[in-house]
Amino acid sequence: MIKNLKPLLFTLCPFILHAQVGIGTITPQSALHIVSQTPGALTIQDGTQEQNKILTSDRNGKATWGANPALRPTILGTFPTSSKTITSGTSSGYKFLETSITLPKGKWIIHAGIHLQNTSRYNSIKNVNAFISTTTNSTAISGFEFIGHNSSLKSIQGKIDGKQVDSFIQGVFIINVIVDNLKINLLLNNVWDSALLSPTEGMWTFTTDKNENYLFALPIN
Numbered sequence: 001m002i003k004n005l006k007p008l009l010f011t012l013c014p015f016i017l018h019a020q021v022g023i024g025t026i027t028p029q030s031a032l033h034i035v036s037q038t039p040g041a042l043t044i045q046d047g048t049q050e051q052n053k054i055l056t057s058d059r060n061g062k063a064t065w066g067a068n069p070a071l072r073p074t075i076l077g078t079f080p081t082s083s084k085t086i087t088s089g090t091s092s093g094y095k096f097l098e099t100s101i102t103l104p105k106g107k108w109i110i111h112a113g114i115h116l117q118n119t120s121r122y123n124s125i126k127n128v129n130a131f132i133s134t135t136t137n138s139t140a141i142s143g144f145e146f147i148g149h150n151s152s153l154k155s156i157q158g159k160i161d162g163k164q165v166d167s168f169i170q171g172v173f174i175i176n177v178i179v180d181n182l183k184i185n186l187l188l189n190n191v192w193d194s195a196l197l198s199p200t201e202g203m204w205t206f207t208t209d210k211n212e213n214y215l216f217a218l219p220i221n
Contacts, residue, residue: 020032020033021033022034022035023035023036023041024036024041044063044065046064046065048064048065048066049065050065052067052068052071053065053066053067053068054066054067054068067104067105067106072104072106072219073219074216074217074218074219075101075102075103075108075216075217076101076215076216077099077100077101077112077186077214077215077216077217078099078100078101078102079098079099079208079209079213079215080098080099080208080209083207083208083209084098084207084208085205085206085207085208086098086188086205086206086207086208087119087202087204087205087206088119088188088190088191088192088202088203088204088205089190089192089202090190090192090201090202091190091192092190093137093189093190094131094133094137094138094139094187094188094189094190095187095188095189095190095206096136096137096185096186096187097114097185097186097187097188097206097208098208099185099186099208099213099215100183100184100185100186100215101183101184101186101215101216101217102181102182102183102184103144103177103181103182103184103217104177104180104181104182105177105178105179105180106176106177106219107147107174107175107176107177107219107220107221108174108175108176108177108217108218108219108220109172109173109174109217109218109220110132110172110173110174110175110184110215110216110217111170111171111172111214111215111216111217111218112130112132112156112169112170112171112172112173112186112214112215113168113169113170113212113213113214113215114130114158114168114169114170114186114188114206114213115166115167115168115206115207115210115212115213116128116158116160116166116167116168116169116188116204116205116206117165117166117167117204117205117206117207118160118161118162118164118165118166118167118203118204119201119202119203119204119205120160120162120193120201120203122162122193123162123163124162124193124203125159125160125161125162125163126159126160126191126193126203127157127158127159127160127191128157128158128159128160128167128169128188128189128191128203128204129155129156129157129158129188129189130155130156130157130158130169130171130186130187130188131154131155131186131187131188131189132154132173132175132184132185132186132187133184133185133187134182134183134184134185135185136185136187139154139155139187142179143177143178143179143182144175144176144177144178144179144182144184145175145176145178146173146174146175147174147175147176148174154173156169156170156171156172156173157169157171158170160191160203160204162193162203167204168212174220186215188204188206190202191203191204
């Protein structure tokens with residue numbers, strides 16, 4: 001019996017390898033063709049399925065469920081409920097601006113605007129840089145990576161001008177968050193002036209409730 005089936009199997013093999021499967025149709029037009037009169041014709045449960053996720057693939061065609069950026073909302077940063085004032089230190093290092101944002105996994109553009117008051121008694125001009133970090137006292141990062149055309153650009157730069165009372169720094173950070181519900185802090189480097197008189201003094205003050213301050217993140221693909 002088996003001996004007699006061998007010629008049949010060899011004959012059918014090319015058709016099986018190139019078969020088109022039809023569900024709800026006897027004339028499939030592709031490798032898998034589904035026709036259904038009711039919604040929910042296809043169910044894929046691989047452990048990554050969740051509400052509002054979409055089916056995406058990598059460059060090899062491997063499909064998984066992923067978040068839909070169009071359905072992800074803009075996320076606002078968190079500022080203290082009562083006003084706080086942070087003043088630059090007088091040695092190398094960073095100050096946490098008491099401002100942070102918590103993001104889920106995915107790619108984000110973080111927009112930051114920082115209003116500073118010049119506290120120097122002199123007319124010197126110095127650079128000041130804003131950073132994002134998962135710590136409150138260094139620029140160390142964990143749980144996210146910088147991306148974009150210049151992923152090495154990890155700070156927003158501005159200037160403290162001794163001739164001006166106020167300064168404003170604004171810019172964006174483009175990142176990929178790889179740990180869910182990650183808290184990211186906003187920091188500013190210390191800038192001080194010790195050129196003329198003692199004691200050494202910091203050159204900037206940040207007040208958290210200034211109307212110009214903002215921190216928010218937009219999802220991207």
